Amino acid sequence: MYKLQQTRNQVFAIWTPANEQIPLKQKAKAMARQAVQPPTKLKDQTLRAKATVLCLAKQKHQRKPIQKVGEYTRKFDTALPGKHTRLLYNGFKRTEANILVQLRTGMSRLNGYLYHINAADTDLCSCGQAKETVEHFLFRCTRWDQYRETMLQHTTTKKGSLSYFLGGKAASDPLSWKPSLAAVRATVQYAIATGRLAFDTT
Numbered sequence: 001m002y003k004l005q006q007t008r009n010q011v012f013a014i015w016t017p018a019n020e021q022i023p024l025k026q027k028a029k030a031m032a033r034q035a036v037q038p039p040t041k042l043k044d045q046t047l048r049a050k051a052t053v054l055c056l057a058k059q060k061h062q063r064k065p066i067q068k069v070g071e072y073t074r075k076f077d078t079a080l081p082g083k084h085t086r087l088l089y090n091g092f093k094r095t096e097a098n099i100l101v102q103l104r105t106g107m108s109r110l111n112g113y114l115y116h117i118n119a120a121d122t123d124l125c126s127c128g129q130a131k132e133t134v135e136h137f138l139f140r141c142t143r144w145d146q147y148r149e150t151m152l153q154h155t156t157t158k159k160g161s162l163s164y165f166l167g168g169k170a171a172s173d174p175l176s177w178k179p180s181l182a183a184v185r186a187t188v189q190y191a192i193a194t195g196r197l198a199f200d201t202t
């Protein structure tokens with residue numbers, strides 16, 4: 001009720017005997033019915049109530065960027081966050097963990113993301129060949145070829161797999177799946193070596 005008042009709705013409460021058909025109660029029922037009818041039939045008062053509901057719904061949706069992040073991560077990691085994510089992050093120092101967070105959430109210093117949040121003029125990689133996404137950065141950008149050797153030594157079958165290199169469970173992985181910590185470590189070392197994701201330039 002306090003929330004309703006905050007959004008400038010008038011709220012009043014009145015006690016009435018439960019089984020007595022009084023005009024006010026019928027009116028209240030009618031208004032309640034109206035509130036769930038299509039907007040064309042709504043009167044001013046119910047519109048306001050609806051606006052409040054929308055406002056609350058909007059507040060919920062303000063979390064959307066975070067949900068989007070979750071969506072990004074779920075593309076290469078179908079396992080629920082928990083044991084394996086703790087395992088992944090526990091072995092790292094703060095700087096390394098920060099790099100891994102950038103890669104696993106997609107919220108990184110790469111142009112693909114910076115452009116998305118209006119912090120860069122272009123989403124193109126400075127190699128000029130493609131959008132600077134996490135995948136482009138990790139697997140394809142020719143600027144960093146020299147640093148990829150250790151990463152590539154970890155697998156012959158999973159080259160270019162975000163799931164494998166970021167410690168995620170791919171949809172095709174068996175139930176017994178466990179992240180390859182060595183591969184994730186190689187990925188983080190690669191990212192550090194390029195200097196591309198450094199967040200502290202001091």
Ligand SMILES: [Zn+2]
Nearest residue numbers: 125127141142
């Ligand atoms: Zn590039």
